Amino acid sequence: MKYNWQQQNWPEFTYNTSELEPIVQKYQQNAYSLLGRLAQLNLEFQQEAHILLIVEEAINSSEIEGENLNREEVRSSVARFLGLDVESSSTPHLKEEGIAALLINVRESLNQPLNKEKLCYWHKLLLQDDDNARKPVLKGEYRNETVDVIKDDLYGNIEVVFKAPGTSRNDVAKEMQQFFDWYNATALPNTNESKLSGPVRAAIAHLWFVSIHPFEDGNGRIGRAIAEHALYQDFESPPLFSLSATINANRKQYYQELQDTNTTLNVSNWVNWFVNITHDAQVLAANKVDFILEKSKFWEKHQQTELNDRQSKALLKMFASGPEGFVTDGISNEKYRAITGCSLATATRDLKSLIEKDVLTVEGSGKRNIRYLIKFVENNVFKRTSTLTQKGNRDKFIDETLEKLIINIQRNMDFHQDKSDPKLLEMIEHYQQLADSNSDALDKLEDVLT
Secondary structure, three states, X not given: OOOHHHOXXXXXXXXXXXXXXXXXXXXXXXXXXXXXXXXXXOHHHHHHHHHHHHHHHHHHHHHHOOOOOXXXXXXXXXXXXXXXXXXXXXXXXXXXXXXHHHHHHHHHOOOOOOOHHHHHHHHHHHOOOOOOOOOOOOOOOOOXXXXXXXXXXXXXXXXXXXXXXXXXXXXXXXXXXXXXXXHHHOOOOOOOOOOOOHHHHHHHHHHHHHHHOOOOOOHHHHHXXXXXXXXXXXXXXXXXXXXXXXXXXXXXXXXXXHHOOOOOOEOHHHHHHHHHHHHHHHHHHHHHHHXXXXXXXXXXXXXOOOOOHHHHHHHHHHHHOOOOOHHHHOEOHXXXXXXXXXXXXXXXXXXXXXXXXXXXXXXXXXXXOOEEEEOOOOXXXXXXXXXXXXXXXXXXXXXXXXXXXXXXXXXXXXXHOOOOOHHHHHHHHHHHHHHOOOHHHHHHHHHHHO
């Protein structure tokens, strides 16, 4: 079996991009659209968007390689490297600091060519915490031996899926120089015929680099950093997205697509897959930027709204979870208590107050299914559809919920024949707080209890 670098025309990759024109054009439009969204934010929220997506890239690129990072430490490191005043941890977190520094440098190097010095610098940043390994990894220098790319399974079986070219540092350096010559030539202005679109160029660059596998370790993460560098060079400033977040969500297919190129120079399938992944990354990033935009409008609307410490803490926690967390799924009374450490009665009062102040909206039915969601200024694209935003609808919802609660209380009474059951007491307290001053509802409860 011959590997791709053993083919006669290596490294002349062939690929068909005729079917990719529409999605490449869409990529260009999406990038400028994202920049337009960003321009609607003030400086503080613009910085938040940049930090959020750099952190996503760092976390996911590491997870692809089976390494889990501390998200808060990555965030702190990114913020510090961007010049923001954040509190430093007393304990060094070299892995988190290293990949944060690497990704910041990628963005600062848009107008610079790639060369050995640049990649070796990135490699040192990435692996500065690997000194405790059983066999120390050579950092900031090409490998000086052969390397096998392996695949293992849960049973410990190991399969060599690829052997990288070169048996010495000189061999690797020659391979890399060919790569640098191509990479820097294709980054020339658009008037040059060899200019490639960002997504196609990034696909080839990533594949070519990991095929050479120039370092003892960290090639995947450096390869994805190169792909982002290639994508960014299409623009005057880095577009906002995390390529690795989307790759990580499709990790199994990512490895399979790469493996399918091991023995061929026809890489049309890989380029097609990668270009579509890039588009998906933009869609995901747009959702995150829209979330920050809506968040900024929310706080602008409620800058004069009086909130107690518990309510502020819960709201900050909900926003911190991002568009995929509490913002979409909402928060329950139980979760509110867990976040704030308050009692059931206090949580119910706090949540009802937030609804009355137009901070939260409510949906669901039954005690266990009631969810409280952030009420954004405009139609909230981050939550399930709800019509319970007007006062009339909200009152109707509370009445329906009280009806269901009173039925559950009655069933509990019939089953236990004992008003001291903890679950019954919790339902009664929840009913009383939700009923508030509704005398008819409180009379119904009294009738059931007596």
